[in-house]
Amino acid sequence: MRSLKKKELLDIDDILSLSWSWRPSMLMLQAHNAGIFDAIAGGPKSADEIAAILNFDPRSTLLVLLGLSGVGLLEKSGQTFNNIEVIEKHFIKSSDDYKGNIFELDHRALANWMRIPEIVESGEPIPKPERTPDETKAWHEIFIKAMDDIAHRFSKRMFEALPLKDGMEILDIGCGPATYMIEFCKRMKNLSSVCFDKPQSEHIVNDFAHKAGVGERIKFIGGDLTKSQFSFGSLFDGILISQVLHIFGEEEAKSLLKKAEMVLAPGGFIAIHEMTLGPDKDPGPAAVFAIQMMLGTKQGSVYSKDTIKGWFKDLGMSWEKVIRIDQRSEVMIVRKSA
Numbered sequence: 001m002r003s004l005k006k007k008e009l010l011d012i013d014d015i016l017s018l019s020w021s022w023r024p025s026m027l028m029l030q031a032h033n034a035g036i037f038d039a040i041a042g043g044p045k046s047a048d049e050i051a052a053i054l055n056f057d058p059r060s061t062l063l064v065l066l067g068l069s070g071v072g073l074l075e076k077s078g079q080t081f082n083n084i085e086v087i088e089k090h091f092i093k094s095s096d097d098y099k100g101n102i103f104e105l106d107h108r109a110l111a112n113w114m115r116i117p118e119i120v121e122s123g124e125p126i127p128k129p130e131r132t133p134d135e136t137k138a139w140h141e142i143f144i145k146a147m148d149d150i151a152h153r154f155s156k157r158m159f160e161a162l163p164l165k166d167g168m169e170i171l172d173i174g175c176g177p178a179t180y181m182i183e184f185c186k187r188m189k190n191l192s193s194v195c196f197d198k199p200q201s202e203h204i205v206n207d208f209a210h211k212a213g214v215g216e217r218i219k220f221i222g223g224d225l226t227k228s229q230f231s232f233g234s235l236f237d238g239i240l241i242s243q244v245l246h247i248f249g250e251e252e253a254k255s256l257l258k259k260a261e262m263v264l265a266p267g268g269f270i271a272i273h274e275m276t277l278g279p280d281k282d283p284g285p286a287a288v289f290a291i292q293m294m295l296g297t298k299q300g301s302v303y304s305k306d307t308i309k310g311w312f313k314d315l316g317m318s319w320e321k322v323i324r325i326d327q328r329s330e331v332m333i334v335r336k337s338a
């Protein structure tokens with residue numbers, strides 16, 4: 001598939017390619033959801049064997065397998081199909097190094113994105129699906145593990161971006177799986193962190209932190225970040241707020257930053273990791289994420305660096321630097337005067 005050029009340079013081939021491009025992605029998510037990669041796990045199998053394992057129609061199964069091979073997710077050899085190495089290693093549900101939790105989120109997002117016309121008209125987000133407490137717990141676990149898979153890819157860059165010093169105590173607001181703080185603690189033997197998230201995240205954070213050998217230095221506190229004052233005793237040397245601001249509208253986001261500033265020690269830093277909108281004429285790839293927020297939240301959005309900079313200016317904090325983390329996200333470092 002052609003990679004997209006900058007918007008003003010798109011030609012008709014790009015547009016037609018964009019129109020087609022949801023198909024391979026839909027096929028991959030549906031195949032994963034249907035257990036096709038799991039059925040193939042362990043070695044090459046014929047379409048009939050795979051259909052028998054899954055109790056599927058043989059002809060339809062063959063066509064799906066051909067499609068998956070066409071996309072490059074399977075290797076076809078004669079009459080057999082095998083998972084490519086990365087699928088076998090990371091996207092089989094029984095894998096020790098499973099990275100497919102994000103597929104579950106994306107699979108659910110497919111249905112939500114079909115509802116864009118309705119949501120644009122009403123301005124109301126899609127109500128959260130009704131779930132039993134067990135289903136809610138299971139869903140939260142998938143969400144947090146998906147965040148972990150994503151965050152692992154950025155943890156080295158994040159470590160290099162933050163002005164950390166060994167011995168600091170860092171507050172991580174909306175820590176999710178606490179991937180960043182766990183990784184930072186592994187790299188700095190005297191760093192410690194208070195990690196704040198919904199109470200449902202506690203067992204995951206504790207489990208990950210203990211497995212990483214840094215459980216003693218990661219203290220999880222559960223609560224609602226829109227209500228907590230984060231006053232847990234001492235002031236923090238630094239505060240990380242990663243991929244959280246977009247959940248909220250401007251007023252809630254500003255109120256969160258104000259509360260953070262109040263528990264920050266003089267001279268301390270706040271690091272905001274966010275998907276940021278580009279300049280006026282080129283909102284950039286993060287702008288597509290705003291749709292996700294429109295579908296799922298009442299006020300959530302994607303903000304520009306200038307907007308976030310303005311919020312910190314109002315708090316009297318100084319803007320130190322911006323470091324790009326990937327195509328969509330950046331880290332912004334701001335400092336409280338000493």
Ligand SMILES: C[S@@+](CC[C@H](N)C(=O)[O-])C[C@H]1O[C@@H](n2cnc3c(N)ncnc32)[C@H](O)[C@@H]1O
Pocket residue numbers: 144147148151173174175176177178179196197198201223224225226241242243244247
């Ligand atoms: C997109 S995730 C980011 C996780 C992590 N900071 C990262 O960058 O990998 C947003 C996190 O905010 C948490 N969160 C959202 N609303 C919250 C609330 N009202 N109170 C506490 N945590 C909340 C979610 O549970 C989730 O872990």
